[in-house]
Amino acid sequence: IDNVSLILPYLCLLDWFWYIIRCDEVAVVETDGNGRFDTSIWYLCFGDHPDLYFWVEYAIGGVWTTVYRPSIGCHTYWNYVCGSEVTIRVTDPRVAWCEPVPRVPGNHLAILGIGENIGFQQIEGPLTGAQRGLTISGGGTIPGSPFGGVLEPRVYFGEDLIGNGITHYRWSYRKIADSNNSTVSDIWHAMDRQVVRHYAYVAPDGRLKFKPYTLGPDTDPALTVTGLNLFQIQPEDPPAGSWTPQVNAHENTASAHFETHLLNGGNAYLGAGKYELKLELFNNAGTRIPFQDGAITNVQPVVAVGNAPFGTSEVDTDPAPAANLIVESGKVVAFRMIVHVDNLPCEAEIHPVKIGTVEANPCGFLNYSTTADLVTLSFKARHEHDFATFSFNINRGSVGSVEAADGRVGSPQDGYSEANGEYSKNVTAAYLLRALTPTGDSCVRAAFAETLSVDAMATNGWSRLSYLDRDGMPLAFALAPVSDLGE
Known part of the structure; x- marks a missing residue:
């Protein structure tokens, strides 16, 4: 038949013609709040490529209900091309539609502070002097409090960063002075404790659950450089469900965990002193992306204004002070801040x-x-x-x-x-x-x-x-x- 392609659409209407076709379930995935999903299917590189067929179930009244299951013959993606998108149009009126997500344009990077109750401006800012890295007390005229335990820097990553190829970040630290403010020499150490975000979803049995999604350290084989302790910027298209920081505010708002109590093998006396923290940005190949390269501004680093906790009022930001930016070869390559650590008991x-x-x-x-x-x-x-x-x-x-x-x-x-x-x-x-x-x-x-x-x-x-x-x-x-x- 020379013109078989002309009659193929009509063959789809013949249900009895496709009766002999069967399919095997190879994966069950859940979409995110915007209906997006992905999974991996293993097959031999040489030979036939998989033919994919999809049906959709939606939780209605806590019961998974089929809302899309068309005929196999006319709705199979034959010889699926790996990595290509599949669009499934669900018309069942019982399924909620996805509204466009409001966006905040720009490659913003906002450093808010450490934990819930210490804003950026509540940390002594001068990069020299005995008070640097202490919390501000008495208007900054007397020494304030040191930091200890697990420090959790809070950072807002702009929504356009990932779309512009900036997908990962890394916090590092190095000791710059001992407890007497005498300068010491140290190398950079990447923070490597796991960072997660929790997402709520409804399990197949109808129960509400909260699943952790790991931001890093990222072990994705797509990263061409390994061992860098890179962390994903929280993706725009997260796993199934919605972000639920209420599950654990510490884990869900921390960009990193600086475990100061473990410094120097847990010796609080030797670990006491001033530490420089550094925040860098990377692409998916593990290449560091400069904030500003002298000609192009890739990232706009800002800091929160005012004292934490920020409460119900609007929170303003200012450009990050020049003293908090690391410049190499004329390029702004990282943000830095100083904290004074002291875990010694009374x-x-x-x-x-x-x-x-x-x-x-x-x-x-x-x-x-x-x-x-x-x-x-x-x-x-x-x-x-x-x-x-x-x-x-x-x-x-x-x-x-x-x-x-x-x-x-x-x-x-x-x-x-x-x-x-x-x-x-x-x-x-x-x-x-x-x-x-x-x-x-x-x-x-x-x-x-x-x-x-x-x-x-x-x-x-x-x-x-x-x-x-x-x-x-x-x-x-x-x-x-x-x-x-x-x-």
Whole structure:
């Protein structure tokens, strides 16, 4: 038959003609929110190519219902060409249609901050000086808090980046100064902890589930350069379902995980210091893409304005400061920021009270000759690098506090002298036995309880690292006149 192609469309109408054709199920995939899907089918390179037939099911009332299953003969993609797109048109009115996704044009790159509660502008920006890399405190006039634990940089990647060939990114770090701000030499280390995003979908049994999608490190064989610890920019066409950061806000908003507690093999003392973080962009071949090459602006790096958490107000951005851009051979190739890391724990200890050189006895009693006798109060409230605050209190009987001190460790506070975290103060016995209210009476004999807490200032950007806190073991003592000894 010379003109068989002319009658082929009519053969499709003959259902009995195609009765002998069968198909085997080779894959079941779920579309994303825009109806897109993909999968891999293995076959021999030489020989017949696969013939593909599709049918579609849609969850209606929690039940997977067939909404598209045309005849095999007229709707099979014979000798499918690998990588080519297949468009399936579903006309069943029970299936929701896909609206165009609103876009924000431009190759934007916005560095928001670290974690939920530290914005970019809340980190000391100067690239020199002892305060660099600390959180801003007191208007930036006094040292703030260091970072510790797992740091999670938050970054917004513009929607046009992937379409313009910028598909991957990488965060790296290197130590630039020790805890005393003395310069050290180090190489770049790529951050390699897994980064994921969760997506909600309805399983075939009708149950709602949340599936993680791994952004990196990317092991896709399409990358021509391996071992670079590259991470995907969150794709425009994600897997089936919709992004659900509510499942785990840490995992779903982090662009990387800087595990500072593991630095130097977990030795917090050696790991303390200032670190430079670097953010680079790459294409799918593993080639680094410059932000600006002197002639063309490929990427527009900006930083969030204001303090986090950003709340319900509009968040503005400013161009990234020049000090935060890495320039090589006249090209802006990366963004950088400095963080000061300190995972050292606090120290806390309450020392026995004394009159002269005599301490309270093992039963807690301390005898005074006159109420003018000086009682020595002392305790240790220490942090190796003074990144802690303390609160010391003495309660008497059931009436409440008779003595207290608090503040930043490392300096005298509330009349207490300080030397390497050791605090000391002399008060009279009369001061501790005094009346606490205008109508109250002073005591001749009294029992007291001492408490001490030392709280670390380090933060991971979400909260203060309270596991580095230490409390002194509470002590009790009683003051009584020496005349009691003769009774």
